[in-house]
Amino acid sequence: MATGELATTAPVGLGWLVSRIGERTARGVAGSVSGLIRDGQVPPGTRLPTVRALAAELSVSPTTIAEAWSQLRAAGLIGTGRRRGTIVLEPPAGPSSGRAFSGWQTVDLEHGLPDPTLLPPLEDAVAAGVHTERLAGHDAITTRLRAAVKPTWPQPAEAWTIAAxxxxxxxxxxxxxxxxGDVVALEEPTAPWLLDILRRSRIHVAPVSCDEHGPRPAALAAALAHRPVAFVYQTRAQIPLGHSVPAERIGELAAVLSDRDIVVIEDDDLGPLASAPSVSLGAQLPGRVLHVRSYCTAFGLELRSCVLGGPAALVDRVRRQRGPGAGWSSRILQDAQAFLLTDAATGELLRRAGQRYEQRRVALSEALREQGIDAPAREGLALWVPVAEESRTLIALAAKGISVGGGGRCHAGTPSSAHLRVATGQLPDDPALVSDLARMIARAAGHRGSSG
Structure with a gap:
């Protein structure tokens, strides 16, 4: 919509706007105002302060605000009229907005991928990364990245390395x-890709059933009878159940493992997007816990970012397994990731993205509840949806152009009950569309629901 066609509302309060701006750089101002516009807190037609007025209130140069306004103008979020000043425009339609919806076949309901419109921009991060020190050989992790991740690590780490x-x-x-041929104890259900990794590596699985708090201590004790060499579990936003392991359960699991000399591998797949605190068995089981944190969901796949930290002996074994070659991680991309982890404006964008993901997850959970289906909205980018029969439900949904994940792929063996894994990260922000999806899932699953 052109600026001249948009009815102008009252100007935004200068003090109100200043109180919601974090980092006082051009990028920080643009990121904060962009979030306010996209969240609807500053509606279309709102008149923004002049460059000089906002610069004076923020104690920055007018050039900083002019550059921020330029970034917002390039994104199609603001426009400038001859007499009305700088006006907020209708946000451009994104892949997950209601206006851009063109069928469920265009929405990721299966894999749990992040919404591209909620990823932070990479321009400044990559620009920071190019200044990294060039080495003749390669170091596993840059000094900047190690310094950026260390304050948020859930356990003291003797050594660090990086993965793609x-x-x-x-x-x-x-x-x-x-x-x-070795056996690992693995929580169940779990992420399908994790089971695929173990199968391709010809590593056998001793399943450890979970409840709403994580792996069950009694189930872990039973799995130890298979003499596993390691225990692998997700610490928070577990795929597919969505739980995060609380400190009490950590203590119970540590008690089960205390007299067994096996390695623990902790997977933190959601990383900085998770709202639950990061926990670890490392304090109770020193020298035995390797923590693996991915940043791909938060920052996008392009940075190929994952950090591993823990005992020096375990990290050294990972380094030897990795070796040089295709798995080598660019130092430029590592320092770009370090920039994003320490940048205040990016932190604010991640906070808003986390809120948006939660809203979408809760919206589908509530819509399913209205149809008589209980799929708790815990955390993450998917819901674990109970159904009477998996194959029949998947086929019925596929006939409507809807592709979701089958719960059976989350189990090493035959599951005792049927589920779907429905990704929520790219759901449209339109309640009517989400309700339609819930009704189609319910009908495919044989539920009548409250609306028939």
């Missing part, structure tokens, strides 16, 4: 401690 994404990090960790 979360899947690669878990693969390296598992292959570093388990050989073909």
């Amino acid at each position: 994404g979360g899947h690669d990090g878990i693969l390296l960790a598992c292959q570093a401690v388990a050989r073909p």
Whole structure:
């Protein structure tokens, strides 16, 4: 919509706007105002302060605000009229907005990928990364990245290394401690890709059932009878159940493992997007816990970012498993990731993205509840949806152009009950569309629901 066609509302309060701006750089101002516009807190037609007025209130140069306004103008979020000043425009339609919806076949309901419109921009991060020190050989992790991740690490780490994404990090960790034919204790249900990694590596699984607090201590004790060389579990935003392991459960699991000399591999796949605190068995089991954190969901797949930290002996085994070659991680991309982890404006964007993901997850959970289906909205980018029969439900949904994940792929063996894994990260922000999806899922699953 052109600026001249948009009815102008009252100007935004200068003090109100200043109180919601974090980092006082051009990028920080643009990121904060962009979030306010996209969240609807500053509606279309709102008149923004003049460059000089906002610069004076923020104690920055007018050039800083002019550059921020230029970035917002390039994004199609603001326009400038001859007499009305700078006006907020209708946000451009994104892939996950209601206006851009063109069928469920265009929405990721299966894999749990992040919404591209909620990823932070990479321009400044990459620009910061190019200034990294060039080395003749290669160091596993840059000094900047190690310094950026260390304050948020859930356990003291003797050593660190890097992997090309979360899947690669878990693969390296598992292959570093388990050989073909070995057994690992693995929470169940779990992420399908994790089971695929172990199968391709010819590593056997002793399943450990979960409840709403994580792996069950009694189930872990039973799995130890299979003499596993490692225990692998997700610490928070677990795929597919969505739980985060609380400190009390950590203590119970540590008690089960205290007299068994096996390695623990902890997977933190959601990383900085998770709202639950990061926890670890490392304090109770020193020298035995390798923590693997992926940043791909938060920052996008392009940075190929995953950090592993823990005992020096375990990290060294991962490094030997990794070796030089295709798995080598660019130092430029590592320092770009370090920039994003320490940048205040990016932190604010991640906070808003986390809120948006939560809203979408809760919206579908509530819509399913209205149809008589209980799919708790815990955390993450998917819901675990109970159904009477998996194959029949998947086929019925596919006939409507809807592709979701089958719960059976989350189990090493035959599951005792049927579920779907429905990704929520790219759901449209339109309640009517979400309600339609819930009704179609309910009908495909044989539920009548409250609306028939």
